[in-house]
Amino acid sequence: MAQQHPNCDGVVVVMVPLPAQGHLNPLLHLTRVISSRGLPVHYIGLTTHIRQAKDRVHGWDPSNNSNIHFHEFNIPQIVHTTPPVNSHVSTCKYPSHLLPTFTAANTHLREPLGVLLRHLSTTNRRVVVVHDSMMSFAAHEASFLSNVEAFSFIVTSAFAVLHFVWEGYGKLADEGNNIDN
Structure with missing residues (x-):
């Protein structure tokens, strides 16, 4: 393990991922x-x-690192629904079957995160929250404490973001001409 920088004494980090494998x-x-x-x-x-x-x-075992602390929370059972076959949702490539899990995580992790942040903020000089961009409630919870700050972590690449903007807002113009696919 690397030596800790002296300015890092009393600093702790909290990670809040979206519950999807790619996040x-x-x-x-x-x-x-x-x-x-x-x-x-x-x-x-x-x-x-x-x-x-x-x-x-x-390549590594997260359980063998004494600096990593996992906080696992159970939530009420999630009811998953399947979209109708002929609906607009079925033509979308977004995994809509995961939406109930995302909603449940946003709803049920808020309170335990708040409790953890309040505890850590009283025992540490600085608490840094790194949250998935889709878990913005973490920034809201952090805003209540003076020594806690939040940073959004965007797991999507810049190229993917450009693609979504490109497709969502139409093709960009190049000297007055549309760029072909």
């Missing part, structure tokens, strides 16, 4: 990098999803 893993890997610098990191989420992320990670 859990990047924040878990960032957790590893931050913890390797000697900072304690608290990774919170739904029990099932934290276990999945820990099982799917390759």
